[in-house]
Amino acid sequence: MSERGLELAREKMTAAGVATAAIETFSRFYGILESGATGLIREEDVDPLPELPRHADLDVSAAEAADALSRTAIIKLNGGLGTSMGMDRAKSLLPVRTGTGERDGEQLAFLDVIVGQIRAARAATGARLPLVLMNSFRTQDDTREALAPYGDLAVDGVPLDFLQNREPKLRADTLEPVEWPDDPDLEWCPPGHGDLYPALHASGVVKALLAAGFRYASVSNADNLGAGPDATIAAWFASTGAPYAAEMCLKTPADVKGGQLVVRKSDGRIIQRETAQTHPDDMEVSLDPARHRYFHTNNLWFDLEALDAELDRTGGVLELPLIRNEKTVDPTDSFSPKVVQIESAMGAAVAVFEGAQVIEVERERFLPVKTTNDLLVLRSDVYELTDDYRLRATVPAPLVRLSGAYKAISAFDARFPAGPPSLAGATSLTVDGDWTFGSGVAVEGEAALPDQGEPATVPDGATVTGEGVRV
Numbered sequence: 001m002s003e004r005g006l007e008l009a010r011e012k013m014t015a016a017g018v019a020t021a022a023i024e025t026f027s028r029f030y031g032i033l034e035s036g037a038t039g040l041i042r043e044e045d046v047d048p049l050p051e052l053p054r055h056a057d058l059d060v061s062a063a064e065a066a067d068a069l070s071r072t073a074i075i076k077l078n079g080g081l082g083t084s085m086g087m088d089r090a091k092s093l094l095p096v097r098t099g100t101g102e103r104d105g106e107q108l109a110f111l112d113v114i115v116g117q118i119r120a121a122r123a124a125t126g127a128r129l130p131l132v133l134m135n136s137f138r139t140q141d142d143t144r145e146a147l148a149p150y151g152d153l154a155v156d157g158v159p160l161d162f163l164q165n166r167e168p169k170l171r172a173d174t175l176e177p178v179e180w181p182d183d184p185d186l187e188w189c190p191p192g193h194g195d196l197y198p199a200l201h202a203s204g205v206v207k208a209l210l211a212a213g214f215r216y217a218s219v220s221n222a223d224n225l226g227a228g229p230d231a232t233i234a235a236w237f238a239s240t241g242a243p244y245a246a247e248m249c250l251k252t253p254a255d256v257k258g259g260q261l262v263v264r265k266s267d268g269r270i271i272q273r274e275t276a277q278t279h280p281d282d283m284e285v286s287l288d289p290a291r292h293r294y295f296h297t298n299n300l301w302f303d304l305e306a307l308d309a310e311l312d313r314t315g316g317v318l319e320l321p322l323i324r325n326e327k328t329v330d331p332t333d334s335f336s337p338k339v340v341q342i343e344s345a346m347g348a349a350v351a352v353f354e355g356a357q358v359i360e361v362e363r364e365r366f367l368p369v370k371t372t373n374d375l376l377v378l379r380s381d382v383y384e385l386t387d388d389y390r391l392r393a394t395v396p397a398p399l400v401r402l403s404g405a406y407k408a409i410s411a412f413d414a415r416f417p418a419g420p421p422s423l424a425g426a427t428s429l430t431v432d433g434d435w436t437f438g439s440g441v442a443v444e445g446e447a448a449l450p451d452q453g454e455p456a457t458v459p460d461g462a463t464v465t466g467e468g469v470r471v
Contacts (some may be wrong), residue, residue: 005031005176009168012177016188017146019202020357021316022165022195029342032322035177039322039436041273043282046262049270049293052248052360065231068238070127070216074229074255075205076114078143078194078222079136079164083331085372087406090139092222093146095384095410096378097367110369111430113225115150116389124388129229130155130214133222133422134199136164136190150468157212162203167191169329172338178329180336186329192349193221193298194320194344201316206308217307224390225378226367227299234301243306244353247299247361251289259296259347260286261358270356272296272348276323296347297366306353311433318352320344367391372412373400380420398426398443405434419462429464438462 006027013023034037055143069148070283092110108116118131135143140161147153147160154160166188168177180186194220200206209217216234220227227247237245246261259274285291304432310318323343331424332337350356357386367383369375376385383391400423406412418439423429426443433451438460449456463470 005170005174006034009011009170009177009457012168015168016274018165018167021201021314022167022191024315025195025198025317025344026167026191026342028317028319029322029344032177033170033324033340033342037179037322039277039324040279041262041271041321041359043279043285044418044453045265046271046273047265049248049261049263049294049358052136052294053236055230055233055236055247055359055361055365058232060235062234064235064239066125068216068234069121069125069129071213071227071238072127072234073130073158073209073214073217074118075132075134075217075219076204077164077407078111078133078161079139079190079220080221080223081136081138084370084407084412085375085412088089088138089142090146090222091369092139093142094369096225096375096377097383097391100385101387109146109394110155110222110225111146112202113385113389113391114222115147115153117152117228119223120388121231125231127229127231127399130158130159130209130212132159132205132209133161134164134196134356135161137166155212158208158214160203162199162205164199165191166193167342169327169339170391171327172340175340178337178339189341190343192323192325192343194323194347194348196320196346196411197318197320197349198316200307201311205305206210206311209414210304210308213260213305215226217302217304219302221298221368223370224298226363226365227297228390230365233359235360237301237303237357241303242350242353242355242357243303244355245357245359246347246350247297247301247365248294248358249297249361250293250362251287252363255287255295259298259345260292260297261347262292264351268329270358271321271349271351272345274323274345276325276343277321294360297361298319299346299361300347300349300363306365310352318349320348320352321461332357364391366394372406372409373402375401375409375412376400376416376420377423378422382423384470395424396427398423399428401428401430403432403434406431418460420449421458 097105325341328336421441430448434455440461443464
């Protein structure tokens with residue numbers, strides 16, 4: 001039945017115009033899936049990373065930094081819809097900060113901040129610094145419209161975006177493409193960010209960058225505003241001669257999920273292990289910062305010549321590990337048919353490129369927004385937006401846990417009509433139940449709001465503490 005499933009899946013992808021490299025990548029993973037492989041990486045088979053070189057210790061001259069950045073392109077993964085927050089458009093279009101200076105009072109989306117970082121880095125170094133977005137079919141039109149006012153953004157010979165691929169969800173019982181007439185769009189899913197490689201190959205973006213005179217690429221998620229252009233890291237990467245590098249951060253209590261790099265005992269090779277590739281019995285030790293000190297930021301660096309050679313050699317089908325992701329065809333309906341999504345992680349390419357490097361970076365290089373918990377902190381006075389559009393922490397970021405009432409962005413915004421409370425004096429904020437915050441609210445220490453059993457309000461000017469609300 002699975003042989004039939006692959007045939008049907010290939011036919012469906014071909015009819016939808018999916019790139020050949022993506023179809024072949026899917027077919028490779030399908031074979032691994034059909035064999036019963038889970039993609040799990042057991043703790044007994046790996047060692048933690050050794051001590052890493054640190055970004056903070058790099059000694060790079062201004063000339064070296066400017067030269068490296070002048071040969072660097074910025075690629076942002078922009079295919080996410082923010083569905084976990086109830087969104088149906090590009091997450092990068094979500095307002096995240098209020099502007100200052102010439103844009104004082106304006107609501108700035110992720111994309112506006114990214115463009116601001118690019119422009120500021122260009123002005124400071126003279127680098128051309130192209131921005132290239134990997135969009136999905138659902139994010140491309142809205143993103144292009146949002147970028148239209150930035151007439152100076154494009155760089156000659158370099159496209160502003162390229163499309164990620166899509167693949168059919170597979171019925172868990174038959175491994176055949178699922179049919180869902182109520183909403184045919186739900187029959188498809190993204191292949192994970194490992195799709196970067198077949199998408200780059202199909203689009204010709206790497207060759208376009210090389211032809212335009214660029215040698216390096218910095219790749220990161222659009223929802224991570226910490227991963228702005230960094231000339232110092234660019235110079236370090238250029239000096240290593242490595243084909244590939246990954247940025248890692250030291251773990252904090254907030255880092256419950258996310259990928260990590262480990263050393264495979266069998267051959268000493270650095271490999272990536274995602275949360276979905278971790279056996280349940282190994283989850284606790286994998287999260288233990290005493291054993292595995294670092295987590296993966298998903299900020300990557302590529303030598304474009306090495307990447308181009310590997311894409312040509314493999315036809316865009318890199319030998320990345322399978323990630324088997326089980327869901328329901330309709331994520332909002334737990335009774336809809338169970339499906340398998342075939343995914344891969346772009347960071348897993350660390351095992352593909354011999355001589356890959358790893359570097360420890362500061363926490364400010366990792367500021368992702370995956371939930372409204374993250375969004376509340378990023379919008380608050382914990383961070384300030386600098387003139388070069390960097391988000392700088394004014395105090396250590398508190399750990400925020402909001403109840404399910406705040407999960408959707410519309411519900412979240414409705415409960416903070418006057419904007420976020422002050423979190424500068426907080427170490428944590430836990431909100432149970434349904435609370436609407438008034439204006440001028442401050443949060444202090446280890447603050448908590450209990451479930452009142454019905455909607456409640458934090459009055460204007462109140463302070464939230466561990467004992468509740470103080471007026």
